Amino acid sequence: MDFQIKYITPDIKLSTYNDKLFKTETVFEFHMLVWFISGETKIIQADKSYLFKAGDIFLIPRNHLATIINYPKDGLPHKAVVMHLTTERLKDFYSNIGIPKKDSSEKNTIRSFEKHPLLESCLASLIPYFDLTESFPENIAALKITEAISILRAIDKTIDCILGNFEEPGKIDLVDFMEKNYMFNMPLERFGYLTGRSLSTFNRDFRKVFQVTPQRWLTQKRLELAFYHLSEKSKKPSDVFMEVGFEDLSHFSYAFKKQYGFAPSLVR
Incomplete structure (x- = not known):
């Protein structure tokens, strides 16, 4: 298996996978904003499946079970920029604007943004930093993540119900x-x-x-x-x-x- 990960910071990474496929079943601790450069990913949840291709951008909410299957495609590796939107960072962001009210009608499901130019520009601007030999300044990383959160809120008026929800799972049926x-x-x-x-x-x-x-x-x-x-x-x-x-x-x-x-x- 040829699987490589480069980190700018613990919350921003570039993953590259060259083998036939890579499968994992997981619950993500943090929200994950993903931009596909090449390859294909199938995400299987309890009630729905998704297929994402090169250029697609999507957000995977935290605390949701999913099967992730990554494939190289058209002779190119599975390659993606991934940004973790941690609870700590989101709490800090929303402390300045207020926690949004809950909306039970908004489902905490994967959000697809296709090839949105603002998100694509934000995530593509990270590519040069992966080749730096020195450490990536934390203040620049914080600005990039804040930029991504701000764009998400501008293009999806319901995203606050996901990003601003800090509850942990309670006892359910x-x-x-x-x-x-x-x-x-x-x-x-x-x-x-x-x-x-x-x-x-x-x-x-x-x-x-x-x-x-x-x-x-x-x-x-x-x-x-x-x-x-x-x-x-x-x-x-x-x-x-x-x-x-x-x-x-x-x-x-x-x-x-x-x-x-x-x-x-x-x-x-």
Whole structure:
């Protein structure tokens, strides 16, 4: 795997990936503003999927489960400038203008800005700094991030409901959350955090409502989803295993055959 990351500061980076694909399932601690230079990215969330290409700009909100699959494209590497909009920096920004009122009608989903010229200019201006041999001045980095936040607020009048929301996940309905997010291959600690529970409380509550261990339930649900994709959508096992939460094809095939008595390649 040929994967390189250059940092200007801990909050601004340039990532380059040359291999066939790179997949991760994660919950981002901070909002991430991304500008694609080349390549392609597929982002799979519980209720929606996104495909971003060269030139696209988008914002991934924090504390949301997602499967990220990065691909090189047209002979070019997967290359992107990424800016972290940290909670600390956003609190400092909004301390000068006031915290916006909550709007429950605004969903905390990925926001796409296509090839917006102001955002593109802001993020493209960072490229020369990645070749500096000396350290990047923190005051300039702060100005660049403030510029990006200000542009986002100018072009999206509802963005304050995302950027200005500093609440941490509270205890929520376990059944509803897990039924929507079981396909994400995350540590149980992260499932617990996102449902407002410690790991021990998560395990206890899970057993109480599902009458089975989390790992067994997750495997069962993922295999059922895989069977649906294979039988109803005529997908290939190699196209399915990552989307339903398995790490590799061989493990998926073994678990599938153990569950159904035949290999996933025979479903079609």
